[in-house]
Amino acid sequence: MATSDEVPFSALGSVLQGNIHVLAEGRHHDPFSFLGCHPIDECEHDKHKKCGWRLTAWLPTAQKAAVHGIGLKRVSGTDLFICCITDKQKLALPEHFSVSWTEADGSQHEMVSPYSFAHHLGELDLHLFSEGRHWELYKVLGAHVKTIDGIKGVQFAVWAPAAERVSVVGDFNGWNGLRHPMRVNGCSGVWELFIPGLHANDLYKFEIRNRLSGHVFTKTDPYAQAMEMRPATGCKVYESSYQWQDKFWQQQLADFDWQHKPISIYEVHLGSWQRGDNGEFLNYKELAHRLVEYVKWMGFTHIELLPVSEHPLDASWGYQTTGYFAPTSRFGTPDEFRYFVDYCHQNHIGVFLDWVPAHFPKDEFALGRFDGSALYEHEDHRRGEHQDWGTYIFNYGRNEVSNFLISNALFWLKEMHIDGLRVDAVASMLYLDYSRNEGEWLPNEHGGRENLEAIDFLRLLNEEVHAQCPGTVVMAEESTSWPMVSRPTWMGGLGFSMKWNMGWMNDTLDYFAKDSIYRPYHHNQLTFSQMYAYSENFVLPLSHDEVVHLKGSLINKMPGDHWQKAANVRLLLAYQALNPGKKLLFMGSEFAQWEEWNEAQSLNWAVSEHPLHRGIQLSLKALNELYVNHSALHQRDFDHEGFNWIDCHDFQQSILSFARFSDNQIMVCVFNFTPVPRENYRIGLPSSGSYQEVFNSDSEWFGGSNIGNGGGLVSEDKPWMNQPCSVELKLPPLAAIALLFQG
Structure with a gap:
């Protein structure tokens, strides 16, 4: 039975009763049509009262309530408070009126009613x-x-x-x-x-x-x-107050001629690069200062971050994202992340970000079955689930899902000033039968295995990113022979800037893992990549995926004793730096830590103080400086005219030599993949004159045996290997040398 402070439920009209039922059951799709202030013909619960408006407020925890001094009555048995007012009373109310209420504990509250505001989405x-x-x-x-x-x-x-x-x-x-x-x-x-x-x-x-x-x-x-x-x-709820200081960098980025400029990337997992004294995470500001100082000293041009979008599981390394627009709170606030990027830019370091549009995890609190339906993913598990990773696949054919992802990419580029994206697992997006057996996948409308919706999505992504963010680099991690990944969409390509050269990485690491006695039989693993090197704009990666659990660290992949292992790592890093293509190296490999990478702890920086490991680090520092400062090593990375074999046939001695060219520079690069020094080894030269030995991975400064060529050589008028002149060299063991043409 209703009290004097209540309105009997039975006194209400059927429409009002129905609204209350739906609201109480949590099924009302438009509470604005009912809550707030609405005109009425007559008071539904008091037929003798003259009024023109009804005030309603839904307050589940309130004992009593009022609107600007006008008392509201509870509808008996419900959480609805109601009052009918006259036109004059309505005129005295502000457009957005406040509701005040008292709860059972006596606490008092007041809030402007949310149900008096118009739509904001136009x-x-x-x-x-x-x-x-x-x-x-x-x-x-x-x-x-x-x-x-x-x-x-x-x-x-x-x-x-x-x-x-x-x-x-x-x-x-x-x-x-x-x-x-x-x-x-x-x-x-x-x-x-x-x-x-x-x-x-x-x-x-x-x-x-x-x-x-x-x-x-x-x-x-x-x-x-x-x-x-x-x-x-x-x-x-986040409101950024950050004031960017990288205007000069942003202006330069718009004109960044990345195809002809040096790009040497240090791939970083922020949670395990370095940690505090007690194993705690460093914050974005601490990481900015430590990392930038180190990266500048090492000579890298860019940092690439493993995903920093929010993720619940540390062991996923960020690749199972649950907060696509939120920098992970492990290291601080979004504005502190902005500071990280800004500080990098102020110190002339670019920042790339790993981005994951290929799949998302099934955590109940996140995107999966978001509204109870397959909203962001496909309904059919043959299209909508990754069996290997236990994740959902985005439904790229749904406009709103494609929009979600592309706006997310633009968010990181525009709002966070990221300089480029490395798009993860592109191969899994392109093929409907990726890692699936017969009967476990659905063909496209033409009966093929190509994911036509994903292809359209990737093309649109790249078109918009490059149009709206000039100078931005978008890299594809794509491990198959899909054609024209890094060619413009108007040519029929996917529109990426560059593609990771997984074939080069796999062949090279497989070759280096072999003892030198077996290397002559696998010489083609070093030469084969030149058969396709200019079919795409390639990045040469030595990435995190190659130094994780059960794969062994970079130095542990190498044969031989400790000295030979270190020499092989120096040789590998030189082989990467001197070959055509942009460069990427995962953290810890630059000083060859023995342990496989573990995301749960800091890199083992103590090993970098050991002379041989310090030598590897110094050799890479020298290589980065050589690469950045000599146009022959970067200006024509994607142009076959920037490279020429001198001798790719000396498999018996496991020696390779080639020349790199820019508009005004020639660099000759020679590699000895055996632990045997070679005296009086003749190579052809593309031009006659003097050559300066500008790099030698066997230098004593790097922990080598210091066999070299005294800093300089002069060519002989003796044609060799289809070259107009030649010279005899001393080739150090398990080493690379670079000779700069002086004229």
Whole structure:
């Protein structure tokens, strides 16, 4: 029975009763049509009262409530508070009125009603999103601090078309999904709500009720720009206040002629490069200062970060992303990450980022089955799941999903000032039968194995990135013979800037793992890559994947005693640096740590103090300086006219020699892949004159035996190996030398 402070439920009209039922059950798709202030013909619970408006507020924890001094009555047996007012009373209320209430513990609260604000998502936003071409979608969806009609709060929006109801939940409402239900915007599937009084750093998630099953669950915001430290999974409202200081760098980037400039990349996992004295993570600022100082000293031009987007499992290295727009909180805030990038740029170091559009994990709180349906992934597991990785595959043919990913790429480039992306696992995106047996995959509409939707997505991604962010580099990790990966889309290519040369990496490492006595029989592993070296714009990687569990560290792959292992590593690094292609090396390999990489601990920096390991480090430092400062080694990386074999046939002695060319420079490179020094070894030279030995990996400074050519040589007028002149060299054991033509 209703008290004097209550309105009997039975006194209400059927429409109002129905709304209350749906709201109480958490099924209301448009609470704005019911909550707040609405015109009425007559008071439904008091037929004798003259009024023109109804005030309603849904307050599950309140004992009593009022609107600007006008008392509200609870509808008996419900959490709805109601009052009918006259036109005159309505005129006295502000457009956005406040609701005050008292809870059972006596605490008092007041908040502007969220249900008096208009839609913030316009028709153009929704139209572009449905077409998959809203490139700044991260500014519209998600959580954003805003001031609307002079009232400050947070605007929330999320795409969940299979939801019957979506609510914002957080500390501010006791994580009660009935407190702040959102409204759906037409048939777009986008739900929105502006909640006055919320602030940056407030925690939130979305509570979703699926339309078909009625199942209720909570999800993190796909567009959240900050998240809690794992294992917590809450999203944080984030408002950046960072002031960038890299204007000069950004201006240069727009004109970055990456095809003809040196790119030497240091691949880094931030959680294990270095740690604090007690094994704790360093923060972004500490990492910026330590890492930039080291990278500059070593002579690298760029850093490439393993994924820093939020992820719950450290052991995934960041490749199982749950927060695509949120830099991981392991190392600090998003603005502290901005500081990291900014500091790199101020010190003339570029920053590339590993980016993972190929798959996402099945964690219940994240993207998987987001609204109770296969929203971001394919419904059919033959298209929608990676069997090897236990993850979902994005549905690239769905406009909104493609838009999510491309806007994410642009977010990192525009908002975080990232200089380029390395796109992970491209091969798994291109082939429908990737790592699948017969009967485990579905062919495309033409009966083929090519993923046509993924191909269209990658082309659109590269077109937009290059159009909107000039100078940006987009690299593909693609391990198959798919043609024209790094050719423009208008030529029929995928549009990437560059492609990792996995064939070069696999052949080279396999060759180096062999004892020198067997190397003559595998000489083609060194020469074969030149057969296809200019079919793509290649990066030569020695990446993290080659030094992880059961694969052995770089130095442990090498044959021989400790000295020979170290000499082989120096030779390998020289072979990479002097060959055509941009360079990438994973951290720890530059000083040849013995242990395989372990993401749970810091690199073993102590080993870098050992003379042989220090020598490897110094040899790479010298190689980076040589590569950056000599145009012959980088200007024509992707042009066959920048390379010429001198002798690729001396398999019996395991010796290779070639020349590198730029517009005004010649560099001759010679490699001895055996531990036997070679006296009076004759090689042909492309031009007559003097040559300076500008690099020798056998130098005593690097821990070598110091066999060399006294710094310089003069050619003889003796044709050799189809070259107009030649010279006799001393070739050190397991070593490379570089000779710069002086004229």
